[in-house]
Every structure is written in structure tokens, then in C-alpha cells.
Amino acid sequence: MEPGSAGLEQQEDDYDSAAYLAEDVKNLPERPVPAVQRNFTQYFALDVNGIQGHDQYIYRHPNGLCIVGLAPSHPALQPGRNIQRVDFNLKKDGKGHEDMKGKLKRNAQPLQANSHLCKVVMDDGMVFNVRYGLQGVLLEKNSRLAEDSKLLQDKAATEGFLAILMPRPEAWVQTEKNLLSLEQYLLQKGSVVPSG
Template sequence: MEASGSVPPPASTHVSLDKATTDAGTGNPDSVAKNAVSEKPVGKKRRRERRLALKKTQLCRHFDKPDGCPFPDCVYAHGLDELQDGGTFTVTAQRKLIRDQGEKRQADKFVHKDDATVVDYVSRTGSMVDRYYTRMYAADIMGEPSEDQFINMHSNRLCVIGIAPGHAIFTRGLTVIAIDFEPTIVESKVSGKKKKGGVWLNPDTVLCRIKCSTGDVFAFRSCIRGALIEINESLTPALFTTKPFTQGFLAIVRPKPVEIVEIQASLLPQQDYLELRASHVTAASFR
């Protein structure tokens, strides 16, 4: 005779344990999959993959040192090529790219005045443009031979546009007599601290037309996508050809932060441009 106070064991507990044992013993795929998911959550794996992918949009701090990157399994990008292959470019990564380029320019040019003669010091440190801008070039614009322009990108993202040393005006020894900006370019106005309201430019947008004494007329274009910040209202034909990189620039354009890498990839670095126009251009032409 059973005691009235005894309580039978819960049947559901035995059933669930037996069922789990049976599923594992028979290799039930549904049960095994559920157990695998519970042990290794898919969400954590995806988050880890996203973190690794984003690291490819950041430059490694060691790759450009003399000994290179000391980490064989480094997950950061080693140069612009790997940034392009990464597929995803965050605004932060692209801003860091132009900051790193500016710091590298400063490091390459640095020399203390007490460690060199005046001539060597000036030669080593370079011009203001060399110190603060990434120099790039567009060659044979719109398929026109020797119609070249420079695009100098400052570390603050602003791009200065003007005539390149390999342009036909220089190679043919032409004399500029007039500079006519397009009406939409002249009428463009910006306002506020952030300079908003400037006309939007595409690479093929004509900024101005340059007239020469021979009757030749050359169209100068934006070469990049961006908002027009200002044109050079003090520009004269003499400044345009004698001081193209400083007082003789055409316009200043501000591209979108997300397009910095794309713009730099579409243009020629200075060394490549120098090799392309080696028959007409020397290093002295860029001063």
C-alpha cells in the first residue's frame, strides 16, 4: 500500500531526456542542427565577419615602414590597392587615407634646418604644394591629345584644379589671351561656414575656355565629381601659365567623402604622369 504523501516522478523529464538521447543516437539532422546553432550562434559569426571586412577599409600603421608590417596575419589594408579590393569604404577610412597621405608627405620631406645647407633644406622640404597636397593628373581629357590638367587634393578634401605642365599650351608654346568661365560657373554662390550651395560638377563639366593668340580654344573641365567652392577671380592669362599651381589655379572643388578613393584611383599620380610626359615635362615643371 502506497503512502498517501508520495509524489511520482515527473514523466515529462524522462521523456525529454530519452528523446534527446534517441535523436542523438539515430543522427536526427534537425536535432543536430539545432544543437549546433545553440552552441555557435550565427549572429556572432556574422558580426565577426563584418568586423574583419571593415578592417580592410583601414590602413595598417606599419606597412610603409622600412621593415614592413611585422604581423604575417595582419587584417588591415597594406596600401590603396587593398583598400580598393576591400569592397566597402567607410567615410572614416577615406578621411584617414588623406590624413595618412599628408603625414607621409611631411615625414618624407622633414629635415631640420641645422642638418643641411639652405639650398639643400629648400630642395628637400619642397614647395607648399608638395607639403600639403596629394598631386594627381588627368591626361588626354575627353580623348584630346595633350589636354592635361592637375588636381591637387588637400588633406581637408578640397581639390585645386588647373593646367598641367604637359598641356598643349605649354608644349606648343602658345600665348593665352583670354580666360572665359562658363556662366553657370560664374553665377555659382556658396554660403555659410560649410560653403553650401555651390553648383555640382561632373568630370566632364566645362569650367572655362582658354583662348590663345593663334585662335586655338581649349576647354578646361572639372575632371572630378564635386561641389564648386570657388573660382579664381584674380586669374589672369599671365598667372595661368607662369604660376599654375599657386596663384594661377582655375577652381576649388569639394568631392564627397565617400568618393575620395575612387577619385584618386581614376587619376595619375605625379610620378606616373612624369613618366607619361617625359619627353615634354621635367621635375622642375611642377614647381
């Protein structure tokens, strides 16, 4: 073996393995797949709490956490409508839901599917009372919406989410039976796709 030939063989091996590791540029999607689609199973609840058109999404992570928000077919998100504010202060004393603190979220609030989550107030005076849609524990509400309600209209499926919940396993089994998959939702609601 000639001096330096071992280094040359190593370079050739690295070059060959790089060809297997790199994706074929011609087959890459035009846009990266959104994190919501990569990491969550997307479900939709129609007519939440029996109110016509009050549709919500529930994105469930493999660890059980659920993100809740307004589905694209919700009347508040229709073209030509403008959200004035999102109000999480629903208790009579005006304090609303407490923020959870700490790693274990010790003061997380248990809630029912029909518990009030927030009010979405439109600029025409219309008010939509939004429910959680599933039973579990509230881990976080999206307080950014109180400062920037446009997130709910412009990025409803991502930054405009309403809350993060941890459903009880037995409650999730019951809830899941009444939810639609993304494909079923699109079949029922037409070509409406989540924004954001």
C-alpha cells in the first residue's frame, strides 16, 4: 500500500455514504411539511356543544398533549370577518384561568368538555363563546391572543391556537370516537384547509 492511499480510500467511502444520506434534491417538496402535520394527529370536532358551525380542531401529540383551536370552517374565521379581541377572562371576578407554573403544572385546572375557554369578539359585535371540547387538564392558554387577536385569523392552525390540554386517557377514548380525521373533515367541509 502506498503512503497516503488509506486517506484516499477513506475519502471515497465518505463520498459514497454522503450520496446515500443526502435526499434527492429533485424529490424534495416545494415547501417543508409543517410541524403540525409531521408531529400531530389532526382531529376535528364539528358543532361543539351542539352549536351549528362551531367547529374546532384538536391536534394530538403522541405523548397525549392536545392543542385546541378554531377550525377553518368556524364562523369567526370566515372571509370578511374581523376579530376584535379574544377574551380569556370569563370568571365573574374577572381573573379568568390562572397561568400554570412549574414543571409539573401543579395548579393546572381540571375541566369538562363544555367548560368555557374564551370569548371571541368580532368587530361587528358578534360574540362566539368557545368551549374546550374535551375533558382533561388545562396546561396553557395562548395569552398572546389577548395582545394580538390577528394571530387567530391569520395563523389559526399554528400560533393562533387557543389552549394546550392533557386529556384523561379514558376521556380521550370517548372523545376520539366523535372526532373526524383531517380527510373526513375536508370531505364534509369542502376544500377548507387549516391556515397558519
